[in-house]
Amino acid sequence: MKQNIRFGPAGNPIGFKGQTVDVCDYIRELGLDAYEYQATYGVRIQKQSGLKLAENSQKNDVRVSMHAPYYINLAAQKEDVLKRSIDRLIQSARAAEWIGAYRIVFHPGFYTKYSPQDALKRCKNSITNLMEDLNSRRMENFIFAPETTGKRSQLGSLEEIIDICQSFDHFAPTIDFAHLHARGRGSIKDIDDYHKILAKLEEELGGGCHEHEFLHCHFTRIEYTDAGERKHHILTEKEYGPPMEPLLEALIECGWNATIICETPLLEQDALLMQKTYKNMVK
Numbered sequence: 212m213k214q215n216i217r218f219g220p221a222g223n224p225i226g227f228k229g230q231t232v233d234v235c236d237y238i239r240e241l242g243l244d245a246y247e248y249q250a251t252y253g254v255r256i257q258k259q260s261g262l263k264l265a266e267n268s269q270k271n272d273v274r275v276s277m278h279a280p281y282y283i284n285l286a287a288q289k290e291d292v293l294k295r296s297i298d299r300l301i302q303s304a305r306a307a308e309w310i311g312a313y314r315i316v317f318h319p320g321f322y323t324k325y326s327p328q329d330a331l332k333r334c335k336n337s338i339t340n341l342m343e344d345l346n347s348r349r350m351e352n353f354i355f356a357p358e359t360t361g362k363r364s365q366l367g368s369l370e371e372i373i374d375i376c377q378s379f380d381h382f383a384p385t386i387d388f389a390h391l392h393a394r395g396r397g398s399i400k401d402i403d404d405y406h407k408i409l410a411k412l413e414e415e416l417g418g419g420c421h422e423h424e425f426l427h428c429h430f431t432r433i434e435y436t437d438a439g440e441r442k443h444h445i446l447t448e449k450e451y452g453p454p455m456e457p458l459l460e461a462l463i464e465c466g467w468n469a470t471i472i473c474e475t476p477l478l479e480q481d482a483l484l485m486q487k488t489y490k491n492m493v494k
């Protein structure tokens with residue numbers, strides 16, 4: 212299979228004024244081929260609309276992912292918070308099946324009073340409960356994609372995300388490069404830094420270069436403080452990292468298939484800019 216990198220916006224394009232069920236018509240018209248449905252403030256989509264969105268995305272060959280609610284903490288201290296977090300992921304899995312989302316992106320949680328090791332253990336324990344619940348409902352058509360997170364108080368370093376994905380079936384990583392950059396206080400400077408991340412993923416998880424296997428990514432330029440991410444910036448604000456061209460170069464050199472969801476304030480415009488840069492590189 213020829214290398215395939217898809218680009219699309221996080222949520223509905225700024226220029227789109229229609230119904231979400233038709234959004235993939237607009238995305239395809241722009242020339243983009245990915246879309247991340249945002250359920251970040253709750254899973255509200257109904258089955259009928261979900262199925263329509265799936266049909267519309269297939270018609271347009273737009274790859275759909277879904278971002279689960281922000282209010283999830285799988286390492287929480289309180290039982291009721293854990294339970295609600297698991298419920299939100301079950302709702303997400305159900306909706307993802309309707310809309311045909313190939314990945315369910317979520318932020319695993321916060322360390323709070325726990326050490327990173329203990330928080331990770333709690334998180335994995337919650338995922339075990341989640342998987343048992345889904346299994347008892349005979350749901351099996353989903354891939355959860357825990358995301359590398361941007362704040363240092365959040366569970367979600369590259370190592371932790373890899374650990375979670377190694378521990379469970381139906382799991383694959385979401386690599387938010389801006390979050391890694393912000394967590395690392397500016398750690399991504401050039402192509403070598405991207406190659407290190409990709410090499411680690413390949414070593415630990417088998418990489419994203421297999422047929423049908425897509426590395427799911429988020430990208431934006433980002434401003435950060437000592438605590439981590441602060442604000443997303445557009446691609447032309449080059450004073451903020453991480454750099455975009457070296458990421459594309461690294462993915463091309465490794466022959467990886469990827470979906471890159473653009474999270475800058477310009478959404479589809481910057482997704483198009485990334486796609487144009489990529490096309491010029493492979494021409």
Ligand SMILES: [Zn+2]
Pocket residue numbers: 278316317318358
């Ligand atoms: Zn996210």
